[in-house]
Amino acid sequence: MLLIRCPYCEEERPELEFRNAGEAHIARSADMAATSDDDFEKFFFIRSNPKGIIYERWRHMHGCARFFNAVRDTVSDRFLMTYKAGEPKPAKLPGASK
Amino acid sequence: MIAAFRIPGAGRLKQAETARFSFDGQSYAGVEGDTLASALLANGVHLVGRSFKYHRPRGFLSAGAEEPNALVEIKRDSARKTPNVRATVQELYDGLTAQSQNRWPSLSFDVSAVGDIASPLLSAGFYYKTFMWPKSAWKNLYEPKIRAAAGLGVAPDQPDPDHYSARYAHCDVLVLGGGAAGIASALAAAETGVRVILADEQADFGGSLRFESGAKIDGQDGFAWAQGAVATLKAMDNVRVLSRTTAFGYYAQNFVGLVERVSDHLQNPGRGLPRERLWQVRASRVVLATGAIERHMVFADNDRPGIMLASAARIYLNHYGVAVGRNVGVYTANDSAYAAAIDLKKAGVGVAAIVDLRDNPTGPVIDEARALGIEINFGRAVIRAGGKLRVSSMTVQPKNGGGERTIPVDAILMSAGWTPSVHLFSQSRGKVAFNDETKRFVPGTYAQDCVSVGACNGTDGLSATIDEAYSAGAKAAKEAAVKNAGANAAKGAKPKVDASESWSRGMLGAAPGAGADTTVKAFVDFQNDVTAKDIRQAVHEGMRSIEHVKRFTTNGMATDQGKTSNMHGLAIAAETLGKPIPQVGLTTFRAPYTPVTFGSIVGHARGPLFDPTRKTAIHPWAERQGAVFEDVGQWKRAWYFPKAGEDMHAAVDRECVTVRKTAGLFDASTLGKIEVVGPDAARFMELLYTNPWEKLEPGRCRYGIMLREDGFIYDDGVVGRLAPDRFHVTTTTGGAPRVMNHMEDYLQTEFPHLNVWLTSITEQWAVIAVQGPKSRDIIAPLVEGIDMSDEALPHMSVREGKICGVPTRLFRMSFTGERGFEVNVPADHGQAVWEALWAEGQKHGACAYGTEAMHVLRAEKGYIIVGQDTDGTVTPNDAGLDWAVGKKKTDFVGIRGMARPDLVAKGRKQLVGLKTKDPKVVLEEGAQIVGDPKQAIPMTMIGHVTSSYWSENCGRSIALALVAGGRDRMGETLYVPMPNGTIEVEVTGMVFFDEKGERLNG
């Protein structure tokens, strides 16, 4: 069971309290109705599924109930960092594996 | 009376304290503290099982958890039957009843043992090729035959009456393994004051000190030192000591799963004790002190009962006081088996000969064996074992060929060397490294905060082990303390090793006589009946990766997970491939280390505790009325209320007719309810629902549709605007949690600029629907402060006031098509208000109705149920709900998805009504619809039935269906092919009753 640090509660808590909410940093267009078919496809269907670093959303479901972002290495399952929803993709990652 | 092979005065058990037990119906005497294995051996019983594939007679290979052969069924009573229990682990209690497995009709005569003749059919990869053709024979012939012949044990056929408990625990240092290394680490860590857990799978701590008669620590016999040290640890407040506890899985971030066997060793466990306890431990640091496992020698017929690991024979002698034979042979490739020969000889057991593959080894144990007069043969191999149900001889030959000599023996003790137990290290995702000099895999790169000490780390000798373990324990405590604040300097003294045994090396792979050009049955994996020849054959047939060899031969895939076999299998594969071992690679170790019961994993989460049951405030009333309930998610809902003599059909018909004639009361409390509050509440609603909300006046309601971003219907429900900044949203019963999550997601991440709060109020409000022409007459007398007239409270409006003196949110709305109300009251008052309304209703002849009548009544009106009439691929337009989509809106969730080319294309499946040509025929929900019933099979299916009922109010059956281009097919005849004939149907509109909707105000 993973330990995940909630950036709002500022605590590491067991995975059971959290729920994954898919890939992060996929922006919903401010002018959704005018989005082209291709752009909608990218927005709604295409996900990166990397072997390595993934940026994803989690919700502290059985805690503060906040959504936040996390950086996880899909090879080691290790969380490199978590940060609040709305914050930009971190420029530098702590202790990233190669 | 002392058993024949128990040596008076030997071992550590009190031989006077006997325990009776039975094996295969025969009664025996054992001693308190025995395992089933040691007790059987004390009685001279070696034959305890038949092998998996060939049904060969098998005995005990080991004295511990690595045992591949001696699997038995332990039976306490008719429900408590545990198959595949390792007799070497099962502790004896008075009255224990055990049975052998995988044999028929008896252990000594097993008709399936023709395997020896048929064995070419069962060679490596047999299930991939032997039974390839014809396909149907798999189901009817091969599989049943193989399943009957192969297999281990029989599953219990009754529910498990035992209970299992579970604990979470946190500690600074978790020490896994309670031998010399683990105890030394635990002592060093515990003395600093940090929280320590020490666990060992055996009943007694000590590990290899149980048999190493040559070990002396702090001036005491090694085993006695271990007991004293563990007693010291147990007395410390910061230490938890767990015996009979196996660490079976090492997971992310030092999360370790352990199973404690609490009562399997007790004669009368009592109801208060769980059978097992699952420990889920999160540790700052883990010390792995899991030891090493001795390997067997791979030679012809090395599986005969009586052939066992040398260290096992030492445990049986030195701990249990049992001799495994009277005239034993020893076959070895390293020093450790000499110690077994010496101990047995000293205890008065005859040692026929030591056969040592090495050419001219020297060392103190060899000198000692020689001094005791034991015959030693260097440079020789045992090329075959004689005997069938019990080994009777060993045939010896110079390892490079030459004359054979057969030596009579009744047991063979073997040792090919020791394999470090890196299972847990490997599960922690650490990478093992091959040491070319010692030919063993040892921990290499660590992935987690753990450290390996002693034999599992490839450290040889007791002194070096204690040094390493003690400093590792102290270091782990210090590191954990830095993290968790607070530890003292160690106070104690490092244990001093006065005498020890030491050995290393050995051999891997097949011994001479079982090499490349041979076809003998030299077993590598006993439990899965894999021989050296099978592994070579796998390579010859093209398997290159060890993972493929493993799957093709099943080597190491049995419940013992290849504890004794993996290294031999790897070495044989490497030799056949002509590659060095590290290039062929080790297979992955997976949890569990030893088999874990389902009970311990499930714990209390079974029966009523498996999933919470939710009941409404009105549930007790419905129960008293004799309602029949149905499960809707976690909810219990009243399905129908049968009167005496009524079946479901009659009850539902009566309920449906009564609602439309007078009125009915319905418990709608399970509806999901969410309060959307704040200055931007209306803007938020505009974005989450297809409908317009800004202009909805406070006090009015609207039917809302929620889409996902893909444009498909996600949920629906009536929403009341209580105030400009307050909406009372209802959702489907099953949809409440995900709708709340969906709303929170958008509010927190996409629309965080909106000033809105969301509160789940499902459990706060009980909801009583009162529907029917008399509904207002029933409610009005109980209501205060709300004008109930049609002008003041028209259809689709909401008012706050009081009913029966308690606050209410009174909705005028209808899911039946009748004049109707939904009375929301605080849940605590739900039952009282229901009973008051029920009393009023009785005056008008109203009934209580359940979910079935509710379904029929709404279908008569063509009202859809999301999740029944929609399936996640239905747009508002498909459902005929275009009117609910705000045409002037520029954004809402789903606005773009809904406009995708395929979602606006012609010919999509649309919701329509269906009337069977024969009004008495009720369609089956889910039935497929075709246009031409005469077409060839497979027919083109153009839709399916989503809802179908008998409608007593219409006097006929009614149905809703999704049909391709359905709204253009009005009046068309379509067909529903069923097993008993094809049903003709006519496509109609969705409203079957009161098409004009006049009854809403009737």
Ligand SMILES: [Zn+2]
């Ligand atoms: Zn939180």
